[in-house]
Amino acid sequence: MEPNISLVAGLIADPARSKMLMALMGGKALTATELSIEADITAQTASSHLGKLVDGELLQVRKQGRHKYFQLKGQHIAVMLEQLLVITSLSKPQTATGPSDPRLQFARVCYDHLAGELGVKLYDALVSEDMLQDMGEQSVLTEKGKKHFTGLGVDVAALEKAKRPICKSCLDWSERRNHLAGSLGKWILDFTFEKQWAERGLDSRAIAFSAKGLKSFHKTFLIKPDVQN
Amino acid sequence: MEPNISLVAGLIADPARSKMLMALMGGKALTATELSIEADITAQTASSHLGKLVDGELLQVRKQGRHKYFQLKGQHIAVMLEQLLVITSLSKPQTATGPSDPRLQFARVCYDHLAGELGVKLYDALVSEDMLQDMGEQSVLTEKGKKHFTGLGVDVAALEKAKRPICKSCLDWSERRNHLAGSLGKWILDFTFEKQWAERGLDSRAIAFSAKGLKSFHKTFLIKPDVQN
């Protein structure tokens, strides 16, 4: 018997469960009650759902005192969900593209890297500055790019040795443009939080930049201010 | 409201529908009755399912006389399904890896390119012959590779201009190794059928090579015969 897609799909198919999964796309671990609120259901129902998601190996649990923290089991799960988002966004061109919440539209976390308008701008800037070479789905860091990021403290050589690709361009479901994933994408997001240029919003997927932080972000990654529109 | 993943997931969640989708992963268009047989349900039920799949924009229909030919609506659908297969195969390491049907194991179609053992061998051969440079998820055709495929009649320059990446290595769910996707992967599969080295099996995802065809395939793409094992 072939591996049964329908089991996994069935887990995602329930609206309450898919809401939980979406909330966890922010990469942050959430407790059972937080997730029950996110999904707008009672704690009992949430408990049942979470049990199934863990059984189905979509989620991971960590027990901490009387709390239980859930998070996506891994990279592949996030990739899969993002892929589903791409499909649903492509199949509904009549409704306005992208999330209704403008904060989600502007900058949001895609599991462990930056997406949304700002994510796309970042990608474009790196390409137009010749630090990144756009090759469709595959992107390569140029010598200039390597130098620039080494200057920022990135151990490029270490990243190159890792299994995970350094730069993977990934279709953004709200912008339908490429943005930067891979280990470098993750590094940039971590760096942004570390420098306190931004913090995670209440909706765990949204990112709130401070005015100063946004300026520093632009400067560091050579993003030019919008000339028009 | 964000695009609703659960709707699409719900379409895949039903066992009958997922069987149909798997059958269509072969890339070939199939009629409603063929799909009903594949899913092991009556024609009425199949009709209902197919209607939903078309409504949900996962499938495309083409009417031809009294027949209706269905096929996956596009690349993204196939990518999504393959991603789901990867997840399900990773989450069940206890059962034997890969499909039970040895023919599927050996060579099968993954939407529009070659997968299975032979697909993996092809990929490895191209890498070890320095025609392809393995870079994790991103692979690049070397000068030597370009020359070789140009000699076979591939218009490499044209492929490079297209949006679709030339070589995309794609995780194989049965072998858990990379195989060659992208426009070059598609070209190789088309070439194989054109030369009549192989033909599609009854199960539309399996590929049946003739003895002679397999030999030619090996020779053309510089795959060395198994030394041991």
Added chain:
DNA sequence: TTAATAGTTCGATGTGCATCGAAGCATAAC
């Protein structure tokens, strides 16, 4: 100890939906 909070188990309820039989409508073969 008592009270509050986080999470779970159980049982009852209701609904959505896959399934198929029967009948109907096309298109094709004879």
Added chain:
DNA sequence: GTTATGCTTCGATGCACATCGAACTATTAA
């Protein structure tokens, strides 16, 4: 014309499962 084949619509049946109230366990607070 008649007969066969491919697909669809309708209605009835039955099952799987999401949901919540109630009651229970475990951890922290006071």
